[in-house]
Every structure is written in C-alpha cells, then in structure tokens.
Amino acid sequence: MTSDTREVEQLAQQEYKYGFVSPIEAETVPKGLDEDIIRMISERKKEPDWLLEWRLKAYRHWLTMKEPRWANVHYPPIDYQDIYYYAAPKSLKDRPKSLDEVDPELLRTYEKLGIPLREQEILAGVAVDAVFDSVSVATTFKEKLKELGIIFCAFSEAVQEHPELVRKYLGSVVPYTDNFFAALNSAVFSDGSFCYVPKGVRCPMELSTYFRINAAKTGQFERTLIIADEGAYVSYLEGCTAPMRDENQLHAAVVELVALDNATIKYSTVQNWYPGDKEGRGGIYNFVTKRGKCLGKNSKISWTQVETGSAITWKYPSCVLIGDNSVGEFYSVAFTNHYQQADTGTKMIHIGKNTRSTIVSKGISAGRSQNSYRGAVRILKGAENARNFSQCDSLLIGDKCGAHTFPYVEVQNPTATMEHEASTSKINEDQLFYCQQRGISKEDAVSMIVNGFCKEVFRELPMEFAVEAQKLLSISLEGSVG
C-alpha cells in the first residue's frame, strides 16, 4: 500500500460525531415478543380492534417466515426475544400541547444535533413531526396545514382521528406478508408519521420528520404512510441521527406511499444512524421496506436518499408504476466506511402504459466497508412503451473496501426501452495532487471530489437538505490528515 493510499484511508477514520445519550427515562414493555406483547402495545396506544387483529395476523405470519439471507451483508444471528419492542419517553405520557410543554432535555438533545426546532419553525418554514424513540413529541405548523385540509400527524394519532384512511391504505402497498422485516414491523410498529394531502392541494412546505433511537436495546419500528390524492403534491423529508451505542440495535421501518391520478410525492431521506465504531462494533441494523404505488395515471413518486449511517443497510425504496404515464425515480448516495455494509437499491415495476423510471445510484466505499447496489427493473406484459434509465456509479477510497452491483432486468413487453450505465472509479492520486497544488488540503480535496461525484443526486434534494447532506458527507470523510 502506498503512503498516499494510507493517508486517504486515514481521511476516512472519522468517528461518529453525534454520539451521546440523553438521560431520559424510557417506559418500556418487557423484553421479547409474543402475542401478549403485541396486545400490550396495542392497548397502550388505545388502538381499535381491527388494528390489533391486523398486528396479530402479521405476527402469526412472521412466525412462518425466515430471515432473508440473499443480501450481500454479514452479521451474527439476531435474537428477536432479546429486544424491547416498545419504549416511550416517560415525561410524555401526557402528550404536550405545544413545544413549551416538551421536556427541555429532549429539546437540548435536538439542539446538540443541530436541529433547533423553534428556529426551524420560524426560519425554515418546515413542519416537524419529531419522533423521539417511538412516540411523536412535537408537531408544528399543524394549524396552517389544517387550513388546506392536509393531515400530517403521528401515526398513532391518525389511527384515532382518521381510522377510515388508515384502514383503507395501511398495508395496501407493503402487505404484512411482503417480507420478514415488513411482517415484524406490521406486528409491533410503535409509531411514525401519517400524511394525507387532499385533492388538488399542493403542500406549500416541506414536511419533515426527525427520527431518533435513544433508549438502549429498543428496536425501532416506524411506520409511515403518505397519501397524495388526485392532483396533490407533497415533498417529505426524513432525516435521522442516533446516539452512540455498543450494542446492535435493530431498526425495521416500513414506508408506504400512495399517489393517485396526477399526484406527485417526493420523498427525501438523509440517514445517519450510528454506524458502529472503527472496529465494526455496534451500530444500527437498518432493515427498511420502502415502497410507493403510482396508482393513478400521470402520477409520480420520487425517492432521494443519502445513506451514510448504520452498520448494516438493507433498503430498496421502490416504485410500482400502475397508472398509465406514471413516473418513478430513485436517486441514491450510499456512503460506507470502516466495517459498514450496505446493500441498497431499488425496484421499478412497470405495469401501466408509457410508464417511465429513472435510477441514479452513487456508491462510495471507504475503510473496509462493502457497498452493494441491487436493483430490479421489471417491465410487465401490459406496459407498452415503458422506459427505464439506470446509472450506477461506484467510487472507492482506499484499497480494502468493496463495491458491487447487482442489476436485475426482466422485460415482458418488446416495446420497452432500457438503458443501463455503470462505472467504478477510485479517487486517484493525480486528482488529489492537483487540488493540493492549488492550495486545497487533502482532506478538503477528498470531500470536494466525493461531493462532486454525488452532485446528480444532491441536486434532487430540497435546498436545506442538500446542504445538510453535503455537510454530513464531509463530516463522514473528515479525518486525521498529517
């Protein structure tokens, strides 16, 4: 290994900057999982019977399933009886009416993360539905949204206030039978976000949720459901950071999106869960099922994700293009460092006529990490004139990491147009020297080159998120350069 390679690797030795634990007492149900635990969760949340039944069916189905092993990730077996399935911050038994009632400790935690809620309300115009552990603690801008008929609230609240909508769409995109982790989530999901944008309404602000895991050994089972009715538009931001932990924490979220005729949903994620330490100890296991259904004609669903955290990422935000002329998009940056493993990508299922999909995936591997793109494009029989464009680029930093690409293509209609481009490159020493010769430090040069590599994805992010994403990537790359 040349000295340059070594230095480049040192750049990647940055430790997780958001590692701290807030001393908030969590109220948990006992460890482990059985029907009683599920009943207990449902009861705490005062859920209607149909939802409890749905959870139990999911649980019974889950018992018949096996954990998937096809992904290019390796981890010791998970003991599902050694996990707490529900925790709520104790001080929030009675939900606060406004931010003033929120535990100051909690607010300080957000401030440490650089997310001053109050300032965000005023400055950024972002409505924040903050999920701390498993219960939503603060919902802002609600009144303004209400005027437009937009429902944006905690999932558990939606179950109480809008049961007809929840019942109609819950599991309609990701049924509990879909996969092992989706079944588990359906059985035990704690909370999450719900959003409904009525006919013809364009949501005037970015909707944002910050997810955090805080209590030790508490799996997070978020459930998000977003429905854009005919002609509606909504842009949703999801971002998260987590405190430092030694034990692995399981995270199995489900996100369902439904777009009706002429509706558009833009879903952006910055994921920064604790990735484990330099030796690969600890870190979040992130097994997420995200899927959108373009049910209506001319509908559009666009996923943009920046994945920098988690020890293991298993995540394939997908689009089912049912409506004629519907559009699916997937823009992804996945950064892995140290011993992180990511197996991420998308599925684009073309069912309707003239459906179009775009996939742009940028994988960056550093340290001893493994980064895989796994994508499937399926053009079904009825999908006349379907089009797909896929581009998968990998960038390697150092010589101990790996980049892998697993594209699957299935075309059942001969009128389809498919394009696929792929590249793998290394940050080369010529580029670094060129930057340095112009006065730019090696560390800044690496950051600049990586950000340039990701540009096509970052420009899909809403402005404030793009800035955060670039900062996050730079932080992840920072290191001890001599």
Place this chain on the structure above:
Amino acid sequence: MAMLEIRNLHVTVEGKEILRGLDLSIEKGQVHAIMGPNGSGKSTLAQVIAGRDLYEVTEGEILFEGKNLLELEPEERACEGIFLAFQYPVEIPGVSNTYFLRAALNAIRKYRGLEELDAMEFLTLIREKMQLLEMNDELLQRSVNEGFSGGEKKRNEIFQMAVLEPKLCILDETDSGLDIDALRIVANGVNALRSPERSMLVVTHYQRLLDYIVPDVVHVLANGKIVKTGSKDLALELEQKGYSWLEEEVLAQ
C-alpha cells in the same frame, strides 16, 4: 537571495535515479526555460518542486525564499506561492471550475491571514482575469477540465494562475497539444503575468514556445543534470542542432 535555489538535487522514482545532482538558481522577476530531450527529467523537476510524493528526494535541497520546501506539504507550497501549470490537467467531475478556483483562492488567502472572498468579490476578480485568457462563462460553469479540449485545459491552467497570482510559476510543457492560436492566447496570458515580483520556470521540449515567452535564461537538462546554461539564443541553437550534440559533449566529459 534567489527566489528559488536548488542544490545538488538527487531524485529517484521506483528505485531509478532521474535527477542526479541538479543545481538551479532563479532570481526574482526572471524567466528561466528548461529544455531537454524526452526522459531527461524536466517534468520530474517540475513535480518535485510542487511536492509530488511519487518522487523520492535522496539528496540535496530546494529553498524557496529561503524556506526549505522539502519539509512542506504540496498545499503549503502552493500557499507559499508556487504554482504548477500541469502538462496533463486533471478532470474533477461534478465540481465546477469556479467553485474549485474559489476554494483554492480562499485556502491560499486563509494561509496568508487574509479575508476570504465572498461570491460577489470573487466574481468581480475572475471577470477581469477571464478576458486575459479569452475564457467564456460556459467554460467556468463546467466541471473542472471535464470535456475540455487540450487547448481549453491549458488555457484554464493559465487562467487559474492569473487568479491565484503565485510568486513562482512553473509551466510544464504548456505548449504541448496547442495549435498556433491557442498557443498565442496562452502565451499572452503568461506574458501579462510577468512582473519584477514574479519568477517563472518554463519547461519545454520545443523552442517554439520561447518565441512567445522570451526567457532571460535557458538551461539544458540531460541525464538528470543541467549541462548547459545560456541566453535565449541557446534555445535557437538547440532548435537547429537538436540535443544529441550536447549529450555527446556530456558523455565526452
């Protein structure tokens, strides 16, 4: 004291000695040309002064304004005022030319304890320099050197040089791959930067460039050493006679 002082420089790459006891002294305000046959070590010299770590300095020293350059990182050398116009400028996809240049300029200003320039101040500065190199906006907005023609890349190098205003400019085969019009533009840019405060080291294989950038001193590099030093007429002599007579002369010694 000379601006750049090189004494008994020995450099190896992958165990092979390229420079074998090179001495060179450049006074402030002077333009020196280094000529020599292919493989004589011209580009190695340029890269070693700029701090490329592919090359190992086994003996000798390089002083820049009295400072020991060999102890400095490449970016520190750049901030001290050394600029290398690359023979093969590197492409950086996704990073716009202006973003790159502003980052470079502000890194250098910060090193020197100056205020960083904001976007507006920077824009005013580059507008002025753009005319010098006949650069257009479109070229500035594109990613660094990506999809540039050979001529555009070289023009971009000199444009960067004009913006960064270094004390010592090293031009490494800047004429290679340029047609006569591009050569004239580049040379005009370089000449506009000549000043009593600035020194230049022009590395070239051909005399052609020196018709446009007229040097004060010409050196001939062969077998890793300066074998002959003279006025600009030496370049013309080389053009007529080639390099072989010099190499024979060296071997005869």
